[in-house]
Amino acid sequence: MSPSSTPATVVIYSGGMDSYTVLHRALREDREVHALSFDYGQRHSRELEVAREVCRDLGVPHQVIDITAIHGLIDASALTDASRELPDADYAEANLKDTVVPNRNMILLSLAIAKAVNIGADRVDYGAHGGDHVLYPDCRPEFVEAMNAVAGIANFEPVTLHAPYLRAGKEEILADGLAMGLDYARTWTCYRGEALACGRCGSCRERLDAFDANGAVDPIGYSQRPAAETADGAGDV
Template structure:
């Protein structure tokens, strides 16, 4: 690894959760010829299986991958069904009520801040993340205004500029999947479900949105589901 503040040519830090959006973003950066450093975060999420998925993918691609343990802040962000195991993960399509239940307080600002620090540390000029303009645009930290504000803050906070890059900001989940399928990506190497069980539940908003994206693309989801409408 280069010494701190030593530029690494054409490097990008990709926030990689192990889900289908960040999986596509990761491969898109690689296709652009970027020297990718994948960065995952353990913040006490109940769907931590995504981290193991991310590890396997990065090992197969032979790219640097760092899992950052930030579980020490769990008590600051546990007011969410994704971080509080005592709460049920809401089922059904994305709507205002289950959006609120699955929003992790300030998550993307926290993760982007750490990823920007990593980029500055290794001399990378870009941080990529998978915000998109799908039906759950109500998540404030996936809105264009938030991304632009983080770009501005990254420029103010550091001596070297770091671009916050969200390539699918104006695209839907179906668009992301279409792009990945065109790249020949295998989405069996992703994990989307919020429930954190052995099989994807098929009923949480994240599973349902994923299944709808596959249906919109006339493709079959390679993941196994415990229960999935229209999927057998």
């Protein structure tokens, strides 16, 4: 058990909008939240800077774990190999299969479960959601359910794997966060770690679609927004 009487949760926190929402959900449950981020050699490492700033301002204990030593084991992806072209396309298997990082979530979840056991937390939260099912096998319900079963027997202290948006789309995640009054200017989603989000990669497109579905304007800066966004007056920023 956690040293305090408050139940503890380890949140896998990338700095993106999904994990940002998951982090705040856990905080609103009055749980003792410990944020855990990973540097695995991702091209969009700017997300880690965002995660550090958010956790500092919230007063949430936060660790960024350097696992770049395994980069050579998981570099067959456009997200981890800078020599590969990042696809500029909508979020679909045929378009974005090159962005799949081999076995990423199994690796990250395994380490998060270890931390949970180490600090007496009974839960690990992560932001797998329904929009990822078409592309990422390690965000699908079958994977989450199997990992949850393993987390329950891998140690003397069982840990529950909690993915609150497993069957929700990104627009539903955003709707939940907007209802909580969250500031999504404090998130990073773009697959490119540049000064501004690119607006072209699948991750940017999915994010912008979620804001459009909620009748809201994304507060972060983009070097380019899709034509529908500029036609509505959002423009490039």
